[in-house]
Amino acid sequence: MRVSEKLQKNLESNEKSKPTFSFEFFVPKTSQGVQNLYDRMDRMYQTRPQFIDITWNAGGKLSQLSTDLVSTSQSVLGLETCMHLTCTNMPVELIDDALAKAYESGCQNILALRGDAPSTTGEWKQCEGGFAYAKDLVSYIRKKYGDHFDIGVAGYPEGHPEEEASPQLIQFLKEKIDAGANFIITQMFYDADIFIDWCRQVREAGIEVPIIPGIMPITTYAAFLRRASWCQIHVPDEFMAALDAVKEDDQAVREVGTQLLTGMCQRLLDSGYVTHLHMYTMNLEKASIMILDRLGLLTEDEDIFRDDVVPMPWRKSLHPQRRNESVRPIFWQKRPYSYVARTSQWSADEFPNGRFGDSSSPAFGDLDLLGSALIRQSPQRAVELWSAPKAFSDLTGLVVAYLQGNTKCLPWCDVALNHEVDSILPQLLELNQNGILTLNSQPRVNGSNSGDKVIGWGPSNGYVFQKEYLEFLLPKDKLSTFVNLVEGGSTLTYFAVDATDKLYSNHPDDTAANAVTWGIFPGREVLQPTIVEKVSFLAWKEEFFQILEEWGSILGEQGHSESAELLKSVIQNYTLVNIVDNDFVTEGDRIYDRLRHLY
Structure with missing residues (x-):
């Protein structure tokens, strides 16, 4: 389901308008890191995120792994997934390939970004046959795929590294929305006042799509300073004073950071501009979960999303060819990855009315598929x-x-x-x-x-x-x-x-x-x-x-x-x-x- 539709469905179905949340993960560099990430995503699934998103490396260096992660999270883990896609070093043919793979896997959400400058040059340049701006990428996706994809774009409450916050920057954001974007995910920030004022300006500019704040947990003092400096964001005095007092104790930093961000997030939710939080996990688990837990968003005794979570005793796939699947052999109960891989080429003939079809069919799959x-x-x-x-x-x-x-x-x-x-x-x-x-x-x-x-x-x-x-x-x-x-x-x-x-x-x-x-x-x-x-x-x-x-x-x-x-x-x-x-x-x-x- 498209992200904007999920957010709207939550508002309409939940009388208390309980806030929702999502997680961002980046592509690991090793095969063991990928396995560990799948395990972490699987555990974090139990918290009922509305969606997850998978980053795209600058220049598409790990693009194959990005699309594999998207496909696995949709097909095996049953997680609604949003795929990042950037313009950096991405000619149209590479963009077409990434979009086609996302489409085939059942992914319906793209976060369209211009992207960061390659680390090798430190300077962003439009590649030959590529796009110069995120709005061009948005327009291209809309032209090629119509309304299939929900398209998200980046928002910068405190300006972009290449341009200070200004009405002109909000106008650039509106151009991305006018090109066909459906929601906004913001860069990290720690000053709630700046964010709330920026939201006011966004709404006054006629932008009505959902605004999703990007929340960066605080895990260590050094990482906190490095990320704030890299993104060129303002850190409130109370953040600095509280964290500086415990900077030599990582456990205390995480505890204080959790308290500070819990308070900040509650202010965002109370502002009326925000109903959803997007957690920048950095592929970690505890810090994000601690914040969501203290906000009261992990309550398990409500059945709001229950039909989406346990429709079957095994994890329901979101792959378009498997959405009606209703029967599996019990033998792969503890090996869902290999079962989905074995049957990845099955057509509707092998899933007649969602039932387990002719297992003697050659389409049942060889071990080579794994x-x-x-x-x-x-x-x-x-x-x-x-x-x-x-x-x-x-x-x-x-x-x-x-x-x-x-x-x-x-x-x-x-x-x-x-x-x-x-x-x-x-x-x-x-x-x-x-x-x-x-x-x-x-x-x-x-x-x-x-x-x-x-x-x-x-x-x-x-x-x-x-x-x-x-x-x-x-x-x-x-x-x-x-x-x-x-x-x-x-x-x-x-x-x-x-x-x-x-x-x-x-x-x-x-x-x-x-x-x-x-x-x-x-x-x-x-x-x-x-x-x-x-x-x-x-x-x-x-x-x-x-x-x-x-x-x-x-x-x-x-x-x-x-x-x-x-x-x-x-x-x-x-x-x-x-x-x-x-x-x-x-x-x-x-x-x-x-x-x-x-x-």
């Missing part, structure tokens, strides 16, 4: 996180650490554990402590309210259901015992497959999908958002064993040959199993009761 790395950590970071396991008990120990919240990810699991598993956590811990390595699970749920903060999803006033599900590794020599425990009049169904594709199953029709999560909602058909299905499980098997192979290669290259041999042995001697208890009504844990006989 690029060269299945493990989303650098080799050095992988060893830091998971050490170098030398025995199978070390692997189950990693899972125990994950279940206990001591690590946030695993080689085959990109996202942190949620509280959904609390009801079966003792069983999961016992299984791993006794040599059964669990990979994925969900508890039995029989008609919980859709508004439940842990299990709930979908529209309000509905009921959600789940079959108990468990995925785990089992030694091949225990497989026959497992089969005997499960089969014979049981409500349990399973698939088991090893790295050589030898498949075992007791499904009555292993070509059909088995719904393991569904919801009943007023005035709607039954939704079945997660399933267990054979062909997709075989694709997941391929991915899982390749993850182990890649992890082994990383460890071998880091000099941990014993660990590499362990993972090779696991691939050769273990079977990947998923099991479903189709009785979601009767009390008891029939999966655990069977598996405990294996140790």
Whole structure:
């Protein structure tokens, strides 16, 4: 959705006109930095920002990564994203390419900027075949894409580095709005009086679009002075006095800075000119969250945006080809990035009416779609996180650490554990402590309210259901015992497959999908958002064993040959199993009761 529409929708739907907020992130320079940023964006998603924006490096040096970040935040993280686009060293063909990629990813918001001068020259010059001013870029986007994009432009309450604040500068801003811009995001500032007076002048000039103040948190004294000097902004005496008194203590600086900015932001919100705050995060988390929390904007007990946040038990994509998607195999529950990559080429044929289509279609995707790395950590970071396991008990120990919240990810699991598993956590811990390595699970749920903060999803006033599900590794020599425990009049169904594709199953029709999560909602058909299905499980098997192979290669290259041999042995001697208890009504844990006989 376009930014201006989201802001208007909030004003119209919220009787209290609760202020909203957004976050800005910049493009990291390393692959590990990108992974860390995705994790941070994912956590900050929980605060319900209206949108995020991704910066564009001067001259488009990291332009491919900028567009990749935009696509991932839209498609995988489900975050409404605004992409910066500058004129600096950007001929029209590069601008066309960036706009096309944004359009294809479902991005509907562009922040059109002239951009800073390249650091190599320190002087801004129009490049050949490019634009001289942001208003020209705005006009070009409007001419080429009509009203598809909401276009934001920069505002300078205290003037531009190349021109002092003046009525002429506001006239330049009006020219950008007249060219087709829909909203304004301002440069950072610390003087609320200057900002509020500037807003008055903007409105008197006939500019009526939303004004969004750019808020720069204060994290250290040195960074505070450097940014204020670089942007040539006025710092009020009370800011300087309070911060100068604690400048040697970074923690105290952040605390005092939070107090000062909380007060400043409240003045902005009270002025009548502002309903939304844009946080310049600098790819950090705590400082922005502290300000928003003290302003009372992080209250979680209101359901204003709930339908936008949890329409499904998995993160809803904002990619235009996936907006009607309503079903996913449960196997990728903890690996949303790779699932979206696998199915990125799917068309409407593979999402008939939003349902999971023909998984045997070639469009289901090869591992090649995921690029060269299945493990989303650098080799050095992988060893830091998971050490170098030398025995199978070390692997189950990693899972125990994950279940206990001591690590946030695993080689085959990109996202942190949620509280959904609390009801079966003792069983999961016992299984791993006794040599059964669990990979994925969900508890039995029989008609919980859709508004439940842990299990709930979908529209309000509905009921959600789940079959108990468990995925785990089992030694091949225990497989026959497992089969005997499960089969014979049981409500349990399973698939088991090893790295050589030898498949075992007791499904009555292993070509059909088995719904393991569904919801009943007023005035709607039954939704079945997660399933267990054979062909997709075989694709997941391929991915899982390749993850182990890649992890082994990383460890071998880091000099941990014993660990590499362990993972090779696991691939050769273990079977990947998923099991479903189709009785979601009767009390008891029939999966655990069977598996405990294996140790």
